[in-house]
Amino acid sequence: MDLQNVLVETIGSMRTVKALAAEDEVRKKVESKFRLSTFVQMKSWKIGIISGSIGTVLQTLSGVTVLYAGAGFIIGEKLTVGELMAFSAVYALVTNAALGLIGIWDEFQGLRIALERLDDVFETEREEVDPTGLTALPKLRGTIEFERVSFRYDSDGKNVLQNISFELAPGQTIAVVGRSGSGKSTLVNLLLKLYEPSSGSVRVDGHDLKRVQAATLRKQIGVVQQEAGLFSGTIRENIAYQIPDASMDEVMAASMLAGAHEFIMTFPNGYDTQVGERGASLSGGQRQRIAIARALIGNPRILIFDEATSALDNESEKTIQRNMSTILQDRTTLIIAHRLSTIRHADRILVLDQGVIAESGTHEQLMAAKGLYHMLVSQPLE
Template sequence: MSKILKKLTAYYKPYKGLFFSDLFFAIIGAAITLIIPLLVRYITNQVIYMDARAAFRMIIQLGVFMILLVLVEAFCNFYIAYYGHIMGAKIERDMRNEIFGHYQKLSFAFYDNQKVGHLLSRITSDLFDISELLHHGPEDLVISVIKFVGAFGILLFINPKLAAVAFFFVPFLVIYAVYFNKKMKHAFRENRARIADINTQIEDSLSGIRVVKSFGNESVEMKKFSRGNERFVDSKRKSYQYMGAYNSGMGAFTTLITIGVLIAGAVFITKGQLAVADLVTFLLYINNFTDPVKKLITFTEQFQNGYSGYSRFLEIMAIAPDIKDAPDAAALTKVRGDIGFDNVTFRYEENQEDVLRHVNLQVKAGEYVALVGSSGAGKTTLCSLIPRFYDVSEGSVTLDGVDVRKLRLKELRNQIGIVQQDVYLFAGTIMENIRYGKPDATDEEVIRAARAANAHEFIMNMEENYNTDIGQRGVKLSGGQKQRISIARVFLKNPPILIFDEATSALDNESEKIVQESLESLAKDRTTFVIAHRLSTIRRAERILVLTDDGIAEEGTHEQLMKQGGLYASLYEMSFS
């Protein structure tokens, strides 16, 4: 726990000025609350027994002084509320940058086993709770300690016996607090898991809303959501049960302290051992004595939320990227585009079966290669090894004779353009989505890329042309339009190596023809891998590779493979039967 807290406090380092000024004003504010009851005691014990004129003058002076103290306290409270929260927000921003940057480094293998809702909760609600702890935690502790120790010291000075009565309840209060703190810690952690499940369910349902509505399954989604929501309420019920017992118990203890002091003080007054003015002062200080307890109630809740949130934050940050630059990774200069697969074997996880087994393949720069085969034969996986979306389990993949694992990852991926069947377009305009291929491209370069992808004409027919907002994931565009924008994006990137992953399989015949022309234009003079579902689209490929579970079963041109009458011929005939 100490190591975790040490890491957590390191986030204060860039904001030491704000942090210490926040604590300074918290101390001043707490000190003022201790001074005012002493002034009240002085007035009731001394001033009211002075000469009337002198008493009046002293009361006015002390009144003005107390008003000044109140104004200073108000400024202190404003400072710690405003600048303290600004510090918390900046720390939250830094942590959000840190975890989002870490998300960017993690490989496909990580995302294959994660739910977006869980990842989202770590970057939103978890970080908010952490920042609240980092802002309020130190100042609440400082204020609580000053008020508790200061008030108890003053009470001891006024009347040790009465102070002992007040302190008698404190050990029981601490034991009670520690017990319920442990209970709440576990309950809060469970709450976080449940809200992450709900986030996942919402994200999944809303992303697939068209599928939901097409099947008329709104009630099914509502039932799934309600189940998750009920589990969340159940987990909250347990945490609120502990919190209720905690708060009510702590409230009872603070009231008992007041009652105990009042009864004991009344007894001491009857015996002549305590002045009435001192009992009044004592009762005023009881507020300062019990107020820290109330602050600690808030602090413990914040601590449980923030600490459990930071534990989950560290869980993600502890996951090392399994695909990263080697220490001696080489820079890429001029890329020809020769690709080699040398005895490549690949499996997604250690205990799973091989997806690819001992694959050997050499593709020359500028060559157009098509991959065909049944689903699950490893066509997409084979191509995913080139940009290192996954690393080989055995063997090696080379670019211009160099193992891709020895090349800088960003530079390697900059040399590869990918057009997929499931096009992902970001919320925003057409211009922004095409420019994603080259963020510093000019408008003229974007338009040139769109023309090359046969997209310019339909874009100019849209209401705001290139500035048309396409909606979430491009919902306002047809499949063919989305595909052409994705091709324009790759045209703009202008890489020497291309991968077309069943890029036309989901399109109608007219759209397929237009997109196919765009793809062939893009593939000119580039090393190109085409994963084909419709075999009619690859008849002109220089080489066609037929993949099976045992590797490359057949290789040749369309005419050669048809003459062989093997697996490719049967697949081709089947596609037209």
């Protein structure tokens, strides 16, 4: 995979990279590709010099040919010496100009595209201007607190979330349900510090996330998104993406817990199987189970499932559900889902409607209340 493809893949999966706090690993990968690309470019430059020399020789030969033919015309009195000299001068000017214009145009087009892409990068606001002034989180216990949190994308826009408050003790599981656009995934982005609240505070183990280094938070949170977000490379590399030096035993333990080990071992190369760009060689369910294994390999204290089972077929989901109690054990878990089998055993369920908490309780309590939750689970959730 060349440098350009690596950059395109990385930028296209930036949310996954940031959620995994894998910026350092990606940077090393890009630097490695850059060094290789530089070597190839230098080799190409040398070839260009050689080909340029050949072009010069050919140009010289063509000039000699013109002079030779012209000499014949002069001897045959079909051309004067002055006319031949004038023709040769014009020929040389036109040839040099044409070759120069072609080279300049190619360089200009490449420069223009490069500058446009570079401008996009420079215009992107840095996530943390001075991370050294922020707190590095110690090992987490898993307490999560949202206190009167509101969020809007634009300063003069409408609140996507309004006055959200809830608390999760270590080891508890909370599920969030609601219609599409109700603000469910925004909660995840706030907890990962991908966004910051417009007002209120999000705290983990009592630490306000506004004052916390994002990387030290994300490295201790396992995230499974609706889109698996796999990268080119082997299955093992993808599972160990956040922890590249993870042992094979750790990789296999995580994949077994995620229900991925069995299908991985059906491949001739097992864990060394190439997944292709964005995991194109795998099915949706296979990609998602690898993403779940990737989230579990670091044994995180906080786990987030953001529509994680939506791409699973029934058999894959049954495998995950069988292991769910083990997966959730001793972890604080936030589940955003639309499948009843995924949410009904949560310690608490929050029902979001137009950015506010409309209902809160256990599955049994909310079903008995016959409110919005009852209506949503009585039909497919969006």
